[in-house]
Amino acid sequence: MEKDMNQDAEKAVPRTSTSDASSSSSSGSDSIRLEPIQTNRTNHSLRSVATHRLDGTDPYQNLENALTPDPEFAAECIAHTRTAASTASNASRPPDFEVVFEDGDPENPKNWSTLYRAWIIAALAYTGWIVVLYSTSYASTIPGLVEEFDSSTTIATLGMTTYLLGLAAGSLFLAPVSELYGRQNVYLVCLSCWALLILPSGLATNLTSIIVSRFFCAFFGAVMIANSPGTVVDIANPEFLAFVLSMWSIAPMNAPSTGGIIGGFVYQYLGWRWSGWIVLIGGGVGIGLMATCKETYPPTILQRKAARLRKETGDERWWCQFDQRVSNFELAKINLKRPIILFFTEPILWFLNFWLSLVYGVLYLCFVAYPIVFSQHRGWTPGISGLAFSGIGIGTMIAILTEPLIRRFINSQPRDPETGKVPPESTALVMAIGSIFTAIGQLVFAWTCLPTTIHWVIPIIFGIPFGLGNTLSFIYGANYLAGAYGIYSASALAGNAVVRSIFGGVLPLAGARMYQALTPQWAGTLLGLLEVMMIPIPFVFWKYGAKIRSKSPVICQLREEQERLDARRARYxxxxxxxxxxxxxxxxxxxxxxxxxxxxxxxxxxxxxxxx
Incomplete structure (x- = not known):
């Protein structure tokens, strides 16, 4: 879900400059040619761009820039195909008629009342929680599916696999859609499709229908993963962004563990079909909540305001910097191509993606392993067995609520002598601590889950460091990528989210057979040892991350572009x-x-x- 978090900073394209327009129109030809986009900055835009720089000062600052990029900044870093005629048209826009957010503008989402913005955060958190909860509540119903459809546990687990793959695919494709149509419209349309696609699972007469429909259901539900963090950034004041993001993330980050708890009780008392009906009812409430939220995406708000002014005044000179957009094809090409290129060419991503994906896969494997341990071996009912996930949930809560202390710790690390900022490696130390907690939690759970003579509270308690370590690894791993890749961070995070979801979907397929063949103790020990082997990765980035980044072609190119843009901004x-x-x-x-x-x-x- 974190990753959710991936609107591309390299996609937003503002208006073109007068200098570009004159050179293009003077050619006397309308032939299409590729050229870098320049920006016709006004006094409004210059002030906002002056201080834009991606660094590691705040754990959430880099994620903010990845989620809602500064269009003036991003426009410098992308090429766009346009005609001379369209360029000349853009150059004729008078600066006095540019539509911008003025100080105290009531249409600016950051100026809405605190109560209403809190309502939007609550609606986002609740609806995102429902969507992610459906991924793991299904796992508690697998015994019922196996019994009714006379299938195997491995085949029935495919329903969880396809849901996670759908979330990954949907996050990749739906993230840029809000830039074309606004967040609110995309939320309502996609959530409605998600809710309708729950029906085939609830009414299914075979496992194939469930497995296939869950993929497409998750594809549309991924809108809450892809766009919710961006909405939080839209409405939160910068000084409170870290706190607001932490509060919002409590619900979706705890959704996997609460899904196991709720799914267990629903299956025990109402049957496996009701695991879908309960989610459908909750999803209906979520759609109703989201319908009360106004559009928050600033480019869409300004475009609508400019259109309204043109209509009310009859003056076609009103415009905003977002009227010039990247074509849909160009937008799709960027979103699909750049994450793939970075994934295959960047060694930083090779190691971090593999480590975080393994951690994510083991987390979702727990939703197969816990029922085996507590239901099959300890004889607990499905509902009580689901309560065993509470340890993981508590660990997740600890990681989120201690964010202010962790941020203070990060800011106390040595600063880069050139920039005066805390480097991305400061977050790598938190990742390393998370990797240790994850391995400890997994190993002790494996050693104490059986035999039944060991008190049940011990393995549950060690779910706390496991959940704590997972959350620290995911949140600050994303921050490290955002700090390292700057304007390309959205692409790096998108690729990371896809790989993690694939691991999270595929690893549980081997869970039942592995735990049966090796016994829960040895299967859990094997997974724990794999996580121990991964511990050096974040420590290496903490110790040698700066040297590794200095050898990255993409990061070196990014640094050169940053220096060039800084010089240009200074002149402006x-x-x-x-x-x-x-x-x-x-x-x-x-x-x-x-x-x-x-x-x-x-x-x-x-x-x-x-x-x-």
């Missing part, structure tokens, strides 16, 4: 300062001249005012 800011100084001087001269021109003459019984 200097030019802006001169313009403002000249404007202030002209206003002063104008006011002084006006005072000299007006004379007041007093006469007997009258007052005469004359102008020179």
């Amino acid at each position: 800011l200097a030019k802006l300062a001169r313009r403002e100084a000249q404007a202030a001087e002209r206003n002063l001269e104008k006011n002084s001249g006006a005072e000299e021109e007006v004379t007041v003459t007093e006469g007997p019984g009258e007052e005469k005012v004359s102008s020179a």
Whole structure:
């Protein structure tokens, strides 16, 4: 779900510059040619761009830029195909008619009331929780599916596999859709499709229908994973962003563990079909909540405002910087191509993707292993057996609620002497701590889950460090990628999310047979040892991450682009300062001249005012 988190910073394209337009139109040809997009910055945009830089100062700052990119910044880093005619048209836009968010603008989502923004956060958290919960509540019903359809546990587990694969595919494809149609429309349409696709599972007469329908159901449900973090960034004030993201993430991050608990009781008392009906009812409530939320995506709001002003005034000169968009084809090509290229060419991603994917796969394997341990061997009912996941949930909560302390720890790390910022490696240390907790939790659970003479509370308690380590690894692994890859972080995170979901979907398929062949103790020990073998990876990035990043072609290219953009911004800011100084001087001269021109003459019984 984290990854959710992947709107591409390299996709947003603002208007074109006058200089580009003149050179294009002077050619006298409308032939299509490729050229870098320049931006016709106004005073509004210059101030917002001046301080934009991706660094590791705040654990959530880099994720914010990945989720809602600065269009002025991103436009420098993408090429776009356009005609000379369209370029000239963009150049004619007068700056005085640009639609922007003014200070205190009530249409700016960040200026909405605190109560309403809290309502939106609650709606996002609840609906995302329902969507992810459906991935693991299914696991508790597998015994019922095996019995009714006379199938095997491995085949029945495919329903969880296809759901996770659907979430991965949907996150990749649905993330850019909100840039075309706005977040609100995409939420409502996709959630409606997700809810309708729960029906085939609840009414199914064979396992094939369930397995296939769950993939497409998850594909549309992934909208909550792909776009919710961006919505949080849309409405949260920067100084409270870390806190708001933490509060929002409590629900979706705990969804896997609560799904196992709720699914167990529903299956025990109502049957396996009701695991879908309960989710459908909860999803209906979620759709109703989301329907009360207004559009939060700033480009869409400004586009609509510009269109409204053109209609109300009859003046076609009103425009906003987001009117010039990347074509749908270009947008799809970027979203699909760049994550693949980074995945196959970046050694940083090879190791981090493999480690995080293994951790994620073992997490979802627990939803097969826990019922085996507590239901089959300890004889617990499905509902009580689901309560064993509470340890993982508590560990997740600890990781989220300690975010302020972790952020303070990260900011206390040595800073880069060149930038004065905390480097991405500061988050790698938190990843390393998470990897240790994960391995400890898994190994002790494996050693204490059986025999039944060992008290049941011990393996459940060691679910706490397991959940804690998983959450630290996922959250700060994403932050490391965001800090390392800057404007390409959304692509890096997208590739990471896809690989993790594949591992999370495939590993549980081997769970039943592995635990049967090796016994729960040895199967769990094997998984724990694999996680122990992965511990050096985050420590290597913590110790040598800066050297590794310096040898990355993509990061070196990014650094060069950053330096070039910083120099260009400095020139623009200097030019802006001169313009403002000249404007202030002209206003002063104008006011002084006006005072000299007006004379007041007093006469007997009258007052005469004359102008020179």
